[in-house]
Amino acid sequence: MADDKALTPRSEDFSAWYNEVVARAELADHSPVRGSMVIRPWGYGIWENMQRALDDKFKATGHENAYFPLLIPMSFIEKEKEHVAGFKPELAVVTHAGGKELEEPLVVRPTSETIIYHMFAKWVQSYRDLPILMNQWANVMRWELRTRLFLRTSEFLWQEGHTAHATEAEAEAETRQMLGVYRSFMEEWIGMPVVTGLKSESEKFAGAMRTYTCEAMMQDNRALQAGTSHNLGQNFAKQFDLKFQSEAGSEEYAWNTSWGVSTRMVGGMVMTHGDDSGIVVPPRLAPTQVVVVPIYRKEHERAAVVEKAWHVRAALDAMGVRTKVDDRDHLNPGAKFWEWERKGVPFRIEVGPKDLEKGQLCLVKRVRAEGEDRKMFLPEDAVISSLPERLEAFQRELFEAARARREANSHRGVKSLGELNEILDGPGGFVYTGWSGDPSVEARIKEATRATLRCIPDPDFRSDRAPEKCIGGEAPSKMEVMWAKAY
Amino acid sequence: MADDKALTPRSEDFSAWYNEVVARAELADHSPVRGSMVIRPWGYGIWENMQRALDDKFKATGHENAYFPLLIPMSFIEKEKEHVAGFKPELAVVTHAGGKELEEPLVVRPTSETIIYHMFAKWVQSYRDLPILMNQWANVMRWELRTRLFLRTSEFLWQEGHTAHATEAEAEAETRQMLGVYRSFMEEWIGMPVVTGLKSESEKFAGAMRTYTCEAMMQDNRALQAGTSHNLGQNFAKQFDLKFQSEAGSEEYAWNTSWGVSTRMVGGMVMTHGDDSGIVVPPRLAPTQVVVVPIYRKEHERAAVVEKAWHVRAALDAMGVRTKVDDRDHLNPGAKFWEWERKGVPFRIEVGPKDLEKGQLCLVKRVRAEGEDRKMFLPEDAVISSLPERLEAFQRELFEAARARREANSHRGVKSLGELNEILDGPGGFVYTGWSGDPSVEARIKEATRATLRCIPDPDFRSDRAPEKCIGGEAPSKMEVMWAKAY
Numbered sequence: 001m002a003d004d005k006a007l008t009p010r011s012e013d014f015s016a017w018y019n020e021v022v023a024r025a026e027l028a029d030h031s032p033v034r035g036s037m038v039i040r041p042w043g044y045g046i047w048e049n050m051q052r053a054l055d056d057k058f059k060a061t062g063h064e065n066a067y068f069p070l071l072i073p074m075s076f077i078e079k080e081k082e083h084v085a086g087f088k089p090e091l092a093v094v095t096h097a098g099g100k101e102l103e104e105p106l107v108v109r110p111t112s113e114t115i116i117y118h119m120f121a122k123w124v125q126s127y128r129d130l131p132i133l134m135n136q137w138a139n140v141m142r143w144e145l146r147t148r149l150f151l152r153t154s155e156f157l158w159q160e161g162h163t164a165h166a167t168e169a170e171a172e173a174e175t176r177q178m179l180g181v182y183r184s185f186m187e188e189w190i191g192m193p194v195v196t197g198l199k200s201e202s203e204k205f206a207g208a209m210r211t212y213t214c215e216a217m218m219q220d221n222r223a224l225q226a227g228t229s230h231n232l233g234q235n236f237a238k239q240f241d242l243k244f245q246s247e248a249g250s251e252e253y254a255w256n257t258s259w260g261v262s263t264r265m266v267g268g269m270v271m272t273h274g275d276d277s278g279i280v281v282p283p284r285l286a287p288t289q290v291v292v293v294p295i296y297r298k299e300h301e302r303a304a305v306v307e308k309a310w311h312v313r314a315a316l317d318a319m320g321v322r323t324k325v326d327d328r329d330h331l332n333p334g335a336k337f338w339e340w341e342r343k344g345v346p347f348r349i350e351v352g353p354k355d356l357e358k359g360q361l362c363l364v365k366r367v368r369a370e371g372e373d374r375k376m377f378l379p380e381d382a383v384i385s386s387l388p389e390r391l392e393a394f395q396r397e398l399f400e401a402a403r404a405r406r407e408a409n410s411h412r413g414v415k416s417l418g419e420l421n422e423i424l425d426g427p428g429g430f431v432y433t434g435w436s437g438d439p440s441v442e443a444r445i446k447e448a449t450r451a452t453l454r455c456i457p458d459p460d461f462r463s464d465r466a467p468e469k470c471i472g473g474e475a476p477s478k479m480e481v482m483w484a485k486a487y
Numbered sequence: 488m489a490d491d492k493a494l495t496p497r498s499e500d501f502s503a504w505y506n507e508v509v510a511r512a513e514l515a516d517h518s519p520v521r522g523s524m525v526i527r528p529w530g531y532g533i534w535e536n537m538q539r540a541l542d543d544k545f546k547a548t549g550h551e552n553a554y555f556p557l558l559i560p561m562s563f564i565e566k567e568k569e570h571v572a573g574f575k576p577e578l579a580v581v582t583h584a585g586g587k588e589l590e591e592p593l594v595v596r597p598t599s600e601t602i603i604y605h606m607f608a609k610w611v612q613s614y615r616d617l618p619i620l621m622n623q624w625a626n627v628m629r630w631e632l633r634t635r636l637f638l639r640t641s642e643f644l645w646q647e648g649h650t651a652h653a654t655e656a657e658a659e660a661e662t663r664q665m666l667g668v669y670r671s672f673m674e675e676w677i678g679m680p681v682v683t684g685l686k687s688e689s690e691k692f693a694g695a696m697r698t699y700t701c702e703a704m705m706q707d708n709r710a711l712q713a714g715t716s717h718n719l720g721q722n723f724a725k726q727f728d729l730k731f732q733s734e735a736g737s738e739e740y741a742w743n744t745s746w747g748v749s750t751r752m753v754g755g756m757v758m759t760h761g762d763d764s765g766i767v768v769p770p771r772l773a774p775t776q777v778v779v780v781p782i783y784r785k786e787h788e789r790a791a792v793v794e795k796a797w798h799v800r801a802a803l804d805a806m807g808v809r810t811k812v813d814d815r816d817h818l819n820p821g822a823k824f825w826e827w828e829r830k831g832v833p834f835r836i837e838v839g840p841k842d843l844e845k846g847q848l849c850l851v852k853r854v855r856a857e858g859e860d861r862k863m864f865l866p867e868d869a870v871i872s873s874l875p876e877r878l879e880a881f882q883r884e885l886f887e888a889a890r891a892r893r894e895a896n897s898h899r900g901v902k903s904l905g906e907l908n909e910i911l912d913g914p915g916g917f918v919y920t921g922w923s924g925d926p927s928v929e930a931r932i933k934e935a936t937r938a939t940l941r942c943i944p945d946p947d948f949r950s951d952r953a954p955e956k957c958i959g960g961e962a963p964s965k966m967e968v969m970w971a972k973a974y
Contacts, residue, residue: 029606032563033593036556038606041621044552066531069523070557070595070626070642071579076519089586092558094595097579097641098630106520108557108581108595119516119525128817134528139557139626143585154584155557330615 009276014220019149021270025279025343028149028266035144035154039263042343043150045287046266047157051137053189053284054159054261057181063133063161068116070139071106076114079239083113086206090142092154108141113207113232113258116162117240120254126245127166130254131174135161150267151224151487158262164242164254168233171255172210175231178259179212182227190265191282191398192216192272193406194226195430195482197455200442205258209233215454215482217406218271221428223454223484226268229259267487272402273367278342280366282398283391288324290316290387291340295333295352308351312361315384321391341366346394349383350375365390369397406430413467417445420471420483424449430484432457434467434477441472451485496763501707506636508757512766512830515636515753522631522641526750529830530637532774533753534644538624540676540771541646541748544668550620550648555603557626558593563601566726570600573693577629579641595628600694600719600745603649604727607741611651613732617741618661619651637754638711638974645749651729651741655720658742659697662718665746666699669714677752678769678885679703679759680893681713682917682969684942689926692745696720702941702969704893705758708915710941710971713755716746754974759889760854765829767853769885770878775811777803777874778827782820782839795838799848802871808878828853833881836870837862852877856884893917900954904932907958907970911936917971919944921954921964928959938972 007024008016022028027043039047055065071094078084092108095101109115120132137159144154161178165171179196186192194214204211208230216224236242237253246252273280283289292312294305309325316323326336333350340348350362361383363376378386409429414420423431435441435453442453456479467477494511495503509515514530526534542552558581565571579595582588596602607619624646631641648665652658666683673679681701691698695717703711723729724740733739760767770776779799781792796812803810813823820837827835837849848870850863865873896916901907910918922928922940929940943966954964 029609031556031602032560032605033556033558033602036558038556039554041551041553044554047554048552064528064532065535066528067526067534067644069518069520069525070628071520071523073519091586092581092584092593094579095582096592098632099576099578105583106579115518115520118519122516141557145585157554 007276007278010219010274017274017276018267018271021274021279021342022149022267027270027279030147030149033154035147037147037149037153037155039157042287043266046269046281046285047263049285049287050185050189050265051159054181054185055137057185058135058159058161061133061177061181063135063163065136066134067136067138068112068119070109072109072112072115074105074107076118077107079114080207080236082235083207087111087142090144092141092143109138110140110142111258111260112136112138112140112160113162113236113256114240117164117236117242117256120162120164121240121242124164124242124244124254127247130164130166130244131170132164133161133174134163135159148267150263150270156262156264158260160258160260163257164237165257166244166246166252166254168255171233171257172231175210175212175229175257175259178257179214179229182214182229182259182261186214186216186226186265186268187399189282189284190269190272191395191402192226192268193399193403195455195457197457197482199228199455200439200453200481202439202442203453205230207232207235209235213455215430215484216268216272217409217430217484218268218487219274219405220271221409221484223430223486224264224268224271225454225486226265227259227261230257232256232258273398274344275367279344280398281344281346283346283395286344286346287322288345289321289391290323290347290349291336291345292323292325292349292351293333293336293340294325294327295350301353304356305351305353308356312349312351312380312384316387319384319388321387337364346391347387365394367394367398414471415467415469417448417471420445421449424451424483424485428485430454430482432467432480432482433471434469435479435481436470436472436475437478438470438472438475441470444472445483449483449485451483454482454484454486456481494763494765497706497761504761504763505754505758508761508766508829509636509754514757514766517634517636520641522634524634524636524640524642526644529774530753533756533768533772534750536772536774537672537676537752538646541668541672542624544672545622545646545648548620548664548668550622550650552623553621554623554625555599555606557596559596559599559602561592561594563605564594566601567694567723569722570694574598574629577631579628579630596625597627597629598745598747599623599625599627599647600649600723600743601727604651604723604729604743607649607651608727608729611729611731611741614653614734617651617653617731618657619649620661621650622646622648635754637750637757643749643751645747648744648746650744651724652744653731653733653739653741655742658720658744659718662697662699662716662744662746665744666701666716669701669716669746669748673701673703673713673752673755674886676769676771677756677759678882678889679713679755680886680890682942682944684944684969686715686942687926687929687940687968689929690940692717694719694722696722700942702917702971703755703759704896704917704971705755705974706761706892707758708896708971710917710973711751711755711758712941712973713752714746714748717744719743719745760885761831762854766831767885768831768833770833770882773831773833774809775832776808776878777810777834777836778823778832779810779812779836779838780820780823780827781812781814782837788840791843792838792840795843799836799838799867799871803874806871806875808874824851833878834874852881854881854885901958902954902956904935904958907932908936911938911970911972915972917941917969919954919967919969920958921956922966922968923957923959923962924965925957925959925962928957931959932970936970936972938970941969941971941973943968
């Protein structure tokens with residue numbers, strides 16, 4: 001690989017920059033199967049840290065993991081009308097197995113509502129069997145021809161939560177609770193601020209009653225839909241006969257929710273924090289948080305600095321800091337620095353013969369805060385003891401920088417189509433306007449600008465400037481909505 | 488479900504017992520897709536604990552996780568001759584995707600050697616890029632019509648380790664190291680003793696140079712192949728052009744290994760420890776290690792015993808003991824006891840009004856050791872403080888009981904075909920004999936007894952009685968081998 005070539009700057013071609021940093025950080029690679037990617041250890045390690053943090057949050061909110069089949073009978077997918085319309089064009093279909101043609105084709109799951117609610121129907125008799133709060137970690141398949149690693153691939157890894165409740169109110173509370181779990185995970189772990197809100201009818205999940213979303217702003221000012229939480233109403237329960245006997249003795253359909261986030265979030269992390277030197281991994285997600293590079297010119301210097309490097313690593317490991325020593329002999333220090341910068345490791349420690357003499361270490365942070373030195377020479381103990389707090393501080397700085405960038409590129413109270421167009425054709429970003437709720441306005445704007453109605457933001461995060469008129473014309477506005485061009 | 492019906496005793500019909508305990512412990516369920524199972528939360532929780540322990544062991548031995556595509560081009564599978572012969576009859580094939588017929592059919596991975604070594608070939612140039620030590624946690628598909636939950640299903644969950652090395656010796660050392668990792672995991676975590684050894688030519692993995700195996704004895708005296716580790720030689724490297732420049736400058740093919748264990752181990756756990764009351768989950772694998780059941784007849788008693796139950800839970804949780812309070816009101820204590828016994832929770836604590844008065848708790852162990860009381864009434868503090876050690880002791884007892892049972896059903900130094908037949912037709916078990924290495928002897932015995940040569944046991948675990956003659960006749964024996972009927 002042309003690892004010695006500089007990266008295309010973000011300002012020049014953001015899309016080329018993305019492809020290059022993903023490849024050169026060894027996050028992922030293209031596979032021989034069109035549309036499918038290979039997630040390499042550095043990318044998978046980040047995903048594992050995401051999984052662990054999310055899984056803890058799911059379990060803390062009472063969910064249990066389970067596993068449902070990869071293959072789903074075609075007839076299941078076809079039961080829910082909107083669902084099949086949404087997913088049929090993207091299906092991969094198994095027609096032959098065990099050397100024979102199958103009587104009924106099986107689809108590789110694009111999502112698992114149908115088979116999961118079929119199983120719930122087997123397990124639920126009475127209100128006492130509710131709620132069911134389950135999650136599965138799985139691969140899913142939605143056929144794509146134009147692939148972008150992590151952002152748009154035929155196969156991707158995700159989690160899909162599926163729940164069943166006795167009442168509509170409980171299902172709605174669950175849907176919103178999981179939106180909140182996603183929001184806090186994305187902000188606290190990925191350092192990626194999100195606007196949460198409700199999708200319009202035309203943008204909601206195929207088969208849902210209501211879809212809530214997390215929308216993040218990438219550095220090119222486009223929106224990334226990073227996670228969704230659906231209140232499915234009784235749509236699937238009716239198709240899959242998911243009924244229960246209520247406490248009063250009547251037979252009722254259950255209320256379902258589903259919610260998912262995927263490896264797409266790795267792409268979101270890259271486009272939120274990366275710079276022209278490579279990706280930047282927030283400390284909480286970094287498989288390696290600190291890399292220690294021993295520096296020596298002569299062979300007689302080697303033993304002492306390498307020993308010190310391992311000593312530092314042991315001290316950091318004992319404090320719960322994930323640390324690696326890069327003692328490869330065939331690379332010079334500059335090549336190592338460059339490699340770990342591309343991979344986005346939060347801190348680097350350099351240790352050479354002079355540092356040994358002075359009892360110091362050289363600490364380098366992946367992204368400097370204002371006023372910070374590029375290289376900090378500090379006593380060894382001070383470096384070691386301060387690293388846990390420095391990692392947390394860096395985590396916060398990344399989030400704050402991303403939030404400041406998003407705010408700088410958010411346009412509130414936009415009143416005319418002309419102004420909307422001007423922003424979307426120019427700098428881009430999140431544009432807030434009033435909306436009457438008329439779908440034809442939404443369609444017209446999408447047609448004209450290729451931007452979509454990303455969400456009706458959560459009242460909690462809504463601008464105070466209540467819009468008076470719908471962006472589409474003279475009709476009164478019923479709600480504030482947010483528009484953006486999206487991935 | 489007919490939860491109130493007694494289980495079929497193991498002695499009456501082991502196979503029926505297995506199906507019943509798996510269903511009634513809610514480990515798994517049949518799905519509407521023939522051959523595919525649903526792993527329910529209790530079963531998946533056990534699998535998660537297996538995964539966590541194995542993953543730690545893989546990482547401690549230098550392996551990293553990655554993820555490769557689910558779908559593999561048919562032409563890849565066809566490259567390695569023995570490999571395709573072994574797997575072709577079991578393939579599930581995607582012929583249509585995105586609304587079109589594919590130019591080349593894609594198979595749902597039955598195992599991933601082909602696509603992984605194709606990618607390794609992209610990443611490896613020099614000896615400095617070696618070794619590659621990777622693992623993936625994934626679902627795989629091998630079409631089956633006769634399904635048994637966990638033991639034989641079309642789709643199953645597993646891990647597959649894949650490595651590439653510069654020398655044959657390194658690959659062989661890796662193959663054996665991972666066999667050792669499996670052995671220690673199975674013995675220390677599942678409490679399932681295994682005989683490790685080499686597979687014969689006819690039983691090895693399709694495409695391997697050498698296959699090592701872990702063979703466990705189930706309670707019906709049949710063998711369960713619980714994990715395998717393969718030295719693949721250069722078979723795949725040659726087909727996928729996985730070459731590197733050696734330190735001396737020559738171009739050489741890499742040496743590969745692969746190794747895997749699956750959800751089948753959950754079935755092994757059931758058939759190793761289960762009894763006529765249900766399954767028994769070894770403490771280290773139990774999602775819930777202790778269940779606390781509050782007992783009360785009158786409503787005024789309820790508050791105090793339920794409060795005590797939660798207090799006990801908090802104290803145990805703080806000590807790292809995974810504890811649950813079963814305070815469901817619509818079930819009587821007997822029904823709860825029965826349910827948790829079926830699910831194999833290691834310890835139950837009962838707490839009623841009398842126990843409160845006396846400051847005691849009633850502790851019940853899922854399987855009594857010799858001389859232990861069924862119900863142990865002990866001071867509250869004594870119960871709480873002793874539970875971590877009791878759990879570890881129970882873990883050891885389960886392993887020792889399984890080992891004693893296996894030893895009692897192992898037949899060493901068997902010299903004649905008559906004796907071999909008699910054992911295999913009668914009590915069954917593991918039968919050790921001499922073997923000349925002649926495949927026709929192996930084929931003949933398989934034909935006559937339906938038992939297979941399970942392995943050539945590791946010299947370390949080999950009987951001292953060096954056999955003089957091959958079991959097949961007058962030829963001198965070259966090695967000791969172990970025979971059994973197998974799952």
